Amino acid sequence: xxxxxxxxxxxxxxxxxxxxxxxxxxxxxxxxxxxxxxxxxxxxxxxxxxxxxxxxxxxxxxxxxxxxxxxxxxxxxxxxxxxxxxxxxxxxxxxxxxxxxxxxxxxxxxxxxxxxxxxxxxxxxxxxxxxxxxxxxxxxxxxxxxxxxxxxxxxxxxxxxxxxxxxxxxxxxxxxxxxxxxxxxxxxxxxxxxxxxxxxxxxxxxxxxxxxxxxxxxxxxxxxxxxxxxxxxxxxxxxxxxxxxxxxxxxxxxxxxxxxxxxxxxxxxxxxxxxxxxxxxxxxxxxxxxxxxxxxxxxxxxxxxxxxxxxxxxxxxxxxxxxxxxxxxxxxxxxxxxxxxxxxxxxxxxxxxxxxxxxxxxxxxxxxxxxxxxxxxxxxxxxxxxxxxxxxxxxxxxxxxxxxxxxxxxxxxxxxxxxxxxxxxxxxxxxxxxxxxxxxxxxxxxxxxxxxxxxxxxxxxxxxxxxxxxxxxxxxxxxxxxxxxxxxxxxxxxxxxxxxxxxxxxxxxxxxxxxxxxxxxxxxxxxx
Amino acid sequence: xxxxxxxxxxxxxxxxxxxxxxxxxxxxxxxxxxxxxxxxxxxxxxxxxxxxxxxxxxxxxxxxxxxxxxxxxxxxxxxxxxxxxxxxxxxxxxxxxxxxxxxxxxxxxxxxxxxxxxxxxxxxxxxxxxxxxxxxxxxxxxxxxxxxxxxxxxxxxxxxxxxxxxxxxxxxxxxxxxxxxxxxxxxxxxxxxxxxxxxxxxxxxxxxxxxxxxxxxxxxxxxxxxxxxxxxxxxxxxxxxxxxxxxxxxxxxxxxxxxxxxxxxxxxxxxxxxxxxxxxxxxxxxxxxxxxxxxxxxxxxxxxxxxxxxxxxxxxxxxxxxxxxxxxxxxxxxxxxxxxxxxxxxxxxxxxxxxxxxxxxxxxxxxxxxxxxxxxxxxxxxxxxxxxxxxxxxxxxxxxxxx
Numbered sequence: 001x002x003x004x005x006x007x008x009x010x011x012x013x014x015x016x017x018x019x020x021x022x023x024x025x026x027x028x029x030x031x032x033x034x035x036x037x038x039x040x041x042x043x044x045x046x047x048x049x050x051x052x053x054x055x056x057x058x059x060x061x062x063x064x065x066x067x068x069x070x071x072x073x074x075x076x077x078x079x080x081x082x083x084x085x086x087x088x089x090x091x092x093x094x095x096x097x098x099x100x101x102x103x104x105x106x107x108x109x110x111x112x113x114x115x116x117x118x119x120x121x122x123x124x125x126x127x128x129x130x131x132x133x134x135x136x137x138x139x140x141x142x143x144x145x146x147x148x149x150x151x152x153x154x155x156x157x158x159x160x161x162x163x164x165x166x167x168x169x170x171x172x173x174x175x176x177x178x179x180x181x182x183x184x185x186x187x188x189x190x191x192x193x194x195x196x197x198x199x200x201x202x203x204x205x206x207x208x209x210x211x212x213x214x215x216x217x218x219x220x221x222x223x224x225x226x227x228x229x230x231x232x233x234x235x236x237x238x239x240x241x242x243x244x245x246x247x248x249x250x251x252x253x254x255x256x257x258x259x260x261x262x263x264x265x266x267x268x269x270x271x272x273x274x275x276x277x278x279x280x281x282x283x284x285x286x287x288x289x290x291x292x293x294x295x296x297x298x299x300x301x302x303x304x305x306x307x308x309x310x311x312x313x314x315x316x317x318x319x320x321x322x323x324x325x326x327x328x329x330x331x332x333x334x335x336x337x338x339x340x341x342x343x344x345x346x347x348x349x350x351x352x353x354x355x356x357x358x359x360x361x362x363x364x365x366x367x368x369x370x371x372x373x374x375x376x377x378x379x380x381x382x383x384x385x386x387x388x389x390x391x392x393x394x395x396x397x398x399x400x401x402x403x404x405x406x407x408x409x410x411x412x413x414x415x416x417x418x419x420x421x422x423x424x425x426x427x428x429x430x431x432x433x434x435x436x437x438x439x440x441x442x443x444x445x446x447x448x449x450x451x452x453x454x455x456x457x458x459x460x461x462x463x464x465x466x467x468x469x470x471x472x473x474x475x476x477x478x479x480x481x482x483x484x485x486x487x488x489x490x491x492x493x494x495x496x497x498x499x500x501x502x503x504x505x506x507x508x509x510x511x512x513x514x515x516x517x518x519x520x521x522x523x524x525x526x527x528x
Numbered sequence: 529x530x531x532x533x534x535x536x537x538x539x540x541x542x543x544x545x546x547x548x549x550x551x552x553x554x555x556x557x558x559x560x561x562x563x564x565x566x567x568x569x570x571x572x573x574x575x576x577x578x579x580x581x582x583x584x585x586x587x588x589x590x591x592x593x594x595x596x597x598x599x600x601x602x603x604x605x606x607x608x609x610x611x612x613x614x615x616x617x618x619x620x621x622x623x624x625x626x627x628x629x630x631x632x633x634x635x636x637x638x639x640x641x642x643x644x645x646x647x648x649x650x651x652x653x654x655x656x657x658x659x660x661x662x663x664x665x666x667x668x669x670x671x672x673x674x675x676x677x678x679x680x681x682x683x684x685x686x687x688x689x690x691x692x693x694x695x696x697x698x699x700x701x702x703x704x705x706x707x708x709x710x711x712x713x714x715x716x717x718x719x720x721x722x723x724x725x726x727x728x729x730x731x732x733x734x735x736x737x738x739x740x741x742x743x744x745x746x747x748x749x750x751x752x753x754x755x756x757x758x759x760x761x762x763x764x765x766x767x768x769x770x771x772x773x774x775x776x777x778x779x780x781x782x783x784x785x786x787x788x789x790x791x792x793x794x795x796x797x798x799x800x801x802x803x804x805x806x807x808x809x810x811x812x813x814x815x816x817x818x819x820x821x822x823x824x825x826x827x828x829x830x831x832x833x834x835x836x837x838x839x840x841x842x843x844x845x846x847x848x849x850x851x852x853x854x855x856x857x858x859x860x861x862x863x864x865x866x867x868x869x870x871x872x873x874x875x876x877x878x879x880x881x882x883x884x885x886x887x888x889x890x891x892x893x894x895x896x897x898x899x900x901x902x903x904x905x906x907x908x909x910x911x912x913x914x915x916x917x918x919x920x921x922x923x924x925x926x927x928x929x930x931x
Contacts, residue, residue, distance in 0.1 A: 414791060443798075
């Protein structure tokens with residue numbers, strides 16, 4: 001029986017706490033009697049017969065007819081799927097998308113459907129590399145579809161392949177992939193890692209264009225989303241729901257397939273990372289020392305490769321198919337069941353170790369913009385109810401935060417860092433002054449469409465993701481980061497955790513309460 | 529008198545070149561520059577004056593010479609042994625302070641000027657520089673007949689002198705006056721951008737001018753662009769913080785590190801990056817450094833049929849000119865100054881523009897340190913590493929020298 005999440009009150013006997021620090025770690029001794037550490041619930045048991053569960057779900061969908069009955073000869077079928085940003089880390093083969101799509105394709109073949117296309121739901125993310133598509137879909141599916149041009153990646157900048165579906169009551173435009181919009185059936189295959197994912201966000205966001213996305217990916221909406229993991233308190237979700245309503249009326253019939261994973265993310269020999277420090281065995285301590293010293297001495301490129309090649313053993317805990325909203329309600333509850341941790345009250349200082357990966361640097365570099373986004377956009381938002389840190393409190397991140405970018409994946413990020421952040425760190429100001437130029441830059445469009453680059457506007461979205469946290473907190477400190485880079489982000493550098501706590505005392509006083517959210521594995525703090 | 533003098537010594541030049549890899553100070557010690565006793569130069573004839581040096585700047589071309597990197601091209605255009613120093617503010621026998629316009633032009637050498645009112649740098653035949661009654665020398669500071677500014681005294685022709693304070697608005701402290709010559713060089717380079725800027729295809733948008741390097745000359749070019757070339761968007765690649773601050777203060781629109789220049793120009797042009805080159809780019813790029821790397825970078829960021837202005841003395845460079853050929857890029861030298869035609873059609877002397885600019889910008893802020901001649905090794909080492917030591921211009925101060 002997996003243990004639930006746990007809040008440890010730090011005392012003098014508590015061993016140092018493990019913090020992620022990019023492709024490395026830090027052991028930090030948090031002040032006794034006023035610090036606490038939140039540990040994620042242990043991984044739930046995965047479903048034993050995954051393929052059987054998939055089949056059962058497709059045959060017994062929620063609020064929809066069984067999938068085989070929706071398939072008929074001559075129909076146009078599109079199967080869209082989550083892109084490389086999910087899951088994190090990538091899962092061991094076979095990927096769930098492969099398992100599900102193979103069964104959908106089998107049912108389509110049985111029904112005589114011969115117009116089938118696969119579509120990666122990129123939104124404005126980068127195109128997936130071949131090896132990533134093969135990993136997600138399996139070689140059999142890839143080899144059957146890609147050479148015939150039937151495996152496509154959504155192109156949000158291809159005007160000939162976008163369809164305008166209408167506007168919401170608030171004037172939000174819905175423009176999505178034309179093939180998906182004109183299909184007789186759109187099957188969406190999702191992997192739901194956090195409570196933010198899935199639902200209408202899959203199609204109304206994943207298959208949309210900039211014209212559509214700008215209505216919710218903006219500072220005003222992001223700032224009013226409290227939090228992204230609590231859909232009913234999230235303006236982002238409310239916007240996608242409004243769009244979903246239009247899609248339901250004017251868009252294709254959607255058969256939504258959503259899955260949840262457990263939080264078993266660390267393969268051998270990294271299992272010690274999931275353990276609570278006081279439960280480390282001598283072997284765990286030795287593994288920690290060996291790993292920490294090895295990655296510290298390894299060239300950054302090699303350390304990055306070691307971690308990025310990590311394939312997680314996490315596995316499916318639930319699958320539900322059918323009508324989008326009905327399905328997503330169950331999915332969200334399943335995510336909560338795995339990830340919720342009850343936490344009593346807020347804290348003055350929230351600490352978080354930023355790891356090597358986030359949804360936007362798979363097989364890539366965690367650049368400074370993504371450090372900000374992971375800390376203030378994602379980890380800060382891992383709450384329901386109230387933020388873990390009190391308003392005006394301090395957030396402390398640990399990460400090397402070097403001025404390093406992947407020029408193939410993140411070309412506009414480099415310019416954003418050099419040009420936009422040199423001008424302003426205010427999401428509203430940059431949105432008004434700079435966003436359009438980046439969104440419409442022909443070179444960024446070219447790279448997004450033909451190479452493996454995130455869209456020109458994407459760094460803005462990453463910055464907006466942290467809007468609420470930036471407005472809400474009194475100070476953000478990065479421990480162990482490159483000082484010039486950290487300052488350019490608008491944050492305060494500190495060389496050690498003690499320095500950071502000293503700096504924070506200007507904002508929160510000499511004896512603040514401290515809470516460390518020890519993630520990954522992912523969790524959601526249910527703050528009372 | 530004690531002065532710094534460069535002698536013709538192939539072995540010393542070679543040693544300086546090798547030693548410069550170790551440090552500028554070592555190169556100075558073993559190179560062709562000596563702190564030695566020299567005779568005061570004779571007045572070559574009527575119209576010549578004795579000038580007592582007050583301040584004399586150390587220029588990039590001086591450093592190149594001292595470190596043994598100067599081109600063999602100059603072999604026939606200079607005369608050894610010579611006293612370097614061409615960025616000079618001095619004093620005539622009657623106490624009048626003067627700024628030297630160092631080119632030894634037609635009048636100084638006893639020839640008729642190429643046109644009435646010509647400046648020393650004007651003309652399209654340089655024969656006079658190697659002939660006439662003076663030994664060869666492109667400027668004061670490269671000619672054994674005249675001496676140079678790195679000595680307490682030298683001689684200068686009337687045509688080379690700009691008297692300080694005799695015209696309204698021309699009074700200035702020595703520390704400002706010593707910057708006028710490099711400012712004139714930078715402004716000349718800036719004005720070489722003007723025809724391309726005026727002829728651009730889309731006059732509704734400002735022309736992009738990139739300046740690579742923000743030492744004294746690069747900064748002067750930025751100032752010149754902002755003041756005398758309308759409708760330009762100036763992007764500067766500057767390595768050091770103080771250079772970036774000055775570039776912004778002098779009117780740059782965007783200042784980035786050297787590594788970020790190509791991306792900054794691309795952003796401004798809204799073009800593509802194709803391989804190492806921009807698909808379009810800056811209308812004009814001014815190279816204020818002059819190495820193989822910087823000229824190559826300029827060619828990469830200048831748009832097809834644009835102009836690259838070489839302001840920094842390039843010496844020997846290795847270039848792949850395929851891009852230049854394909855893009856029909858114009859490579860334009862910017863050695864010195866003379867009579868300029870401004871974009872509004874007026875003509876004026878570059879030095880007058882430089883005096884005006886130096887006064888308006890209080891150019892003495894660029895003068896970071898001064899040294900007595902006897903501390904020339906430290907002075908040259910400081911000048912050679914000015915950027916990373918937070919400096920811009922270093923000069924010799926001879927106001928307390930015994931003449």
